[in-house]
Structure formats: C-alpha cells, structure tokens
Amino acid sequence: MEIKLIKNVLEVNERQSEENKKIFDAHGIFVCNIMSSPGSGKTTLLQKTIPVIKERSRVAVIEGDIYTTRDALRLKEFNIPVVQINTGGGCHLNAAMIAEAMKALPLKDLDAVIIENVGNLVCPAEFNIGEDEKILIYSITEGDDKPAKYPLSFTNAGAIVINKMDLAPYCQVNIDKLKLEINQHNNTAPLFMVSALKGSGLIPWTDWLLSKIENKSR
Amino acid sequence: MEIKLIKNVLEVNERQSEENKKIFDAHGIFVCNIMSSPGSGKTTLLQKTIPVIKERSRVAVIEGDIYTTRDALRLKEFNIPVVQINTGGGCHLNAAMIAEAMKALPLKDLDAVIIENVGNLVCPAEFNIGEDEKILIYSITEGDDKPAKYPLSFTNAGAIVINKMDLAPYCQVNIDKLKLEINQHNNTAPLFMVSALKGSGLIPWTDWLLSKIENKSR
Numbered sequence: 001m002e003i004k005l006i007k008n009v010l011e012v013n014e015r016q017s018e019e020n021k022k023i024f025d026a027h028g029i030f031v032c033n034i035m036s037s038p039g040s041g042k043t044t045l046l047q048k049t050i051p052v053i054k055e056r057s058r059v060a061v062i063e064g065d066i067y068t069t070r071d072a073l074r075l076k077e078f079n080i081p082v083v084q085i086n087t088g089g090g091c092h093l094n095a096a097m098i099a100e101a102m103k104a105l106p107l108k109d110l111d112a113v114i115i116e117n118v119g120n121l122v123c124p125a126e127f128n129i130g131e132d133e134k135i136l137i138y139s140i141t142e143g144d145d146k147p148a149k150y151p152l153s154f155t156n157a158g159a160i161v162i163n164k165m166d167l168a169p170y171c172q173v174n175i176d177k178l179k180l181e182i183n184q185h186n187n188t189a190p191l192f193m194v195s196a197l198k199g200s201g202l203i204p205w206t207d208w209l210l211s212k213i214e215n216k217s218r
Numbered sequence: 219m220e221i222k223l224i225k226n227v228l229e230v231n232e233r234q235s236e237e238n239k240k241i242f243d244a245h246g247i248f249v250c251n252i253m254s255s256p257g258s259g260k261t262t263l264l265q266k267t268i269p270v271i272k273e274r275s276r277v278a279v280i281e282g283d284i285y286t287t288r289d290a291l292r293l294k295e296f297n298i299p300v301v302q303i304n305t306g307g308g309c310h311l312n313a314a315m316i317a318e319a320m321k322a323l324p325l326k327d328l329d330a331v332i333i334e335n336v337g338n339l340v341c342p343a344e345f346n347i348g349e350d351e352k353i354l355i356y357s358i359t360e361g362d363d364k365p366a367k368y369p370l371s372f373t374n375a376g377a378i379v380i381n382k383m384d385l386a387p388y389c390q391v392n393i394d395k396l397k398l399e400i401n402q403h404n405n406t407a408p409l410f411m412v413s414a415l416k417g418s419g420l421i422p423w424t425d426w427l428l429s430k431i432e433n434k435s436r
Contacts, residue, residue, distance in 0.1 A: 038360055039255065039360025066368060089370070091338075091340040119255075119339065120339070121338070122336070142256055146257060148285060150285075150337070152307070167359065167388055
C-alpha cells in the first residue's frame with residue numbers, strides 16, 4: 001500500500017514534468033534544474049552567471065527554498081523575472097510547483113529558465129520538473145568521497161560545477177580522487193572547476209550554458 | 219489519502235522511536251542523533267570525539283549512509299562496535315532502521331550510542347529515532363543565512379556544533395549574524411565553535427557530551 005502510493009506520487013510528478021517540458025519546448029525555452037547541498041554556492045553562482053547570460057538571452061529564475069525569500073532578493077538587482085517557491089517544509093521542488101511558478105513567468109519573452117532547487121543532495125534528484133538539464137553544484141569543502149555516497153545527484157547531472165575552488169588549498173581534499181570518482185558515476189557531463197565568490201573559472205561554464213540556451217531557442 | 223498515509227508513516231515511526239528509547243533507557247544508554255548537510259564533517263568530528271569519550275565511557279556508533287560503508291571504515295581503528303546502515307536511496311534514518319541496528323549492538327555493555335544520520339539538512343530532522351538529543355553539525359562554509367532557511371534542524375537541536383572554523387577567515391561569512399540567527403531559532407542549545415580537522419575547540423564539546431552520558435548512566 002505504502003509503496004504503491006509512493007509510486008503514484010512519482011508517476012503523477014513525471015506526467016506533470018512532461019507537461020511542463022512540452023510548454024517550455026513550445027516556447028523554445030531552455031530549462032535547467034540546479035541542485036546541491038545547502039550552502040554550496042548556488043545563489044552566488046547565479047549572481048555571477050546571470051549578468052553574462054543576460055547579455056545574450058532573456059532569462060528568468062525560479063527560486064526554491066523551504067522558507068524565506070532570501071535567494072530571490074539576492075537576484076533583485078538583475079531586473080529579470082524571479083519567482084520564489086517556498087515548499088514550507090518540503091525537501092525538494094516537484095513538477096506541480098513549477099507548473100504554478102510558470103504561470104507567473106512571461107514565457108513568450110524568455111529563452112531560458114534557471115531553477116534553483118532546495119538545498120539537498122538527496123531528494124531533488126528523484127523528481128523531474130520539466131527541465132532540459134539537471135546541473136549539480138558541488139562545493140569542494142564537501143570532500144572527495146561523496147559521489148559514491150550520493151550517486152543519483154552525480155549520475156543524473158548534465159553538467160557538474162565544482163565550486164569554492166579557492167578553499168581547496170585549505171581543505172583536506174584530493175581533487176584527482178574526486179574527479180576520478182565523479183567520472184565513475186558520470187563520464188559525459190562536463191566538469192567546471194570554479195570559485196563563484198572570486199569569479200574565477202566561470203567562462204567555460206557560462207559558455208556551455210549559453211550554447212545550450214542558443215541551441216534550444218534556435 | 220496521500221496526506222493520511224504520510225501521517226501514518228510518521229505515527230508508525232514515532233511509536234517505534236518510543237520503543238527504541240525505552241530499550242536504550244532501560245540500559246542507561248545515552249543516545250545522540252547527529253545531523254548535518256553532506257560533507258560538514260560529522261565523521262571527522264567523530265574521529266576526534268571518540269578517543270576522548272572512550273576514555274570514560276563505553277560507546278558504539280551507528281553510521282547512516284545512502285550507500286557505501288566508508289564512514290564506518292573510518293572508525294575502525296577505535297575498536298568499538300560500529301553498525302553501518304545503508305538506506306539504499308532513503309534520505310534519512312528512521313526508527314525501524316535503528317531497531318534493526320540495535321540487535322547488532324551489545325546493549326548491556328554500553329553507556330552511549332552515537333548515531334550519524336544521512337547527510338541531509340532537511341529530512342532527518344522530521345524523524346525521531348529513539349535519541350535523547352539531536353545534535354546539529356553545521357559547517358561554517360555553508361554561510362550565515364541558513365538557520366531561517368532550514369529552521370527545523372536548528373530548532374530541534376539539543377546542541378549545535380559549528381565546524382570548519384579554520385576556514386572562516388577565507389569565507390564571506392558573518393559569524394555574529396549567524397550566532398544571532400541561531401539564537402532566534404534555538405536559545406537553549408549550547409553552541410560549540412570547533413575545527414574537527416585541526417582538533418581545535420573540541421574540549422567544551424566533549425565535556426558536554428561526557429556529562430550527558432554520565433548523567434544518563436548514573
């Protein structure tokens with residue numbers, strides 16, 4: 001009984017995810033679902049990414065948080081559409097939440113929607129929300145042993161951004177070991193080593209994102 | 219229907235948690251449930267805590283991970299009972315898992331059980347597992363804005379350990395702001411500022427833990 005219901009929840013979510021994707025596709029909008037642990041720098045990365053993306057495409061953001069509108073407020077200065085979803089305790093965004101948020105977005109006037117998921121390395125990876133790509137942000141401070149411990153987030157990712165590389169010299173982390181283990185779980189996703197805070201290593205990442213956006217809207 | 223089932227799951231868990239606690243109490247065993255985001259240093263903290271605790275009490279560890287036995291292996295050198303639970307995708311430990319793990323522990327010969335939960339700042343806080351105290355480990359690298367964004371983990375904690383203080387000088391983090399916000403969500407839990415990696419600030423933490431263990435076994 002229990003298992004059946006959980007399956008139903010995932011099925012209902014998957015159907016809504018497909019509906020969302022159809023609508024995004026019809027508008028030629030590239031959608032990415034950004035996932036990570038809490039405090040790995042998703043919003044800081046967006047603060048450095050949006051000004052670059054904005055030059056060449058029309059972008060909106062959906063911010064997912066359990067509580068507060070803090071992340072949305074940090075993007076205020078960019079003068080782009082930002083919708084904040086508060087899950088009120090929920091550990092991940094689901095497709096129904098995105099369907100609601102889409103109603104508040106000017107879809108006809110957009111090339112890309114960046115969705116920042118709830119900070120959680122486990123649950124968000126199980127729920128498709130209508131995205132073209134899942135993107136994993138991983139802080140180097142989380143160590144070199146996590147891909148095998150949290151495999152779904154790594155396996156599902158269309159791109160992986162290793163953030164806070166400026167802190168690497170002060171952490172006990174073996175970057176070669178981390179890269180090798182990521183490769184064992186996902187050998188197709190491009191890997192970007194950046195420091196969002198310092199603004200370093202970002203050009204390959206924003207180039208990749210722009211190429212994805214431009215391929216979709218073409 | 220859906221809501222009813224979720225309520226049942228929590229009720230069943232709560233009953234099992236009470237059963238677990240009765241058994242731990244009957245043996246005078248102090249039990250703590252250690253929670254945090256992935257990579258905040260729970261296992262490293264245990265590696266520095268266990269040698270001190272072990273001097274004065276008989277301690278066992280239950281390690282919770284989605285996959286791998288890596289964390290359990292890191293505690294091998296201490297020659298104490300360690301049980302590894304793999305949730306196989308599950309985002310938190312529940313009381314039934316602990317009931318199973320208890321069967322593998324020599325309860326008659328223990329004063330304390332330290333349970334390391336799955337790395338997740340959201341879901342573990344919702345499930346009691348038979349513990350006396352929930353303990354939140356928080357890495358300073360996660361920033362100063364998280365208590366209001368993830369309130370349950372902070373509110374529920376009987377003690378809060380801020381780890382990786384050695385990295386604070388390299389992060390854009392306002393420690394006074396963080397302390398103030400923690401205090402708004404929990405003004406009773408003691409707050410320990412430590413670097414598990416460097417071994418600094420640990421004495422007040424291990425003293426607190428030992429006093430809890432000794433109060434219970436008395």
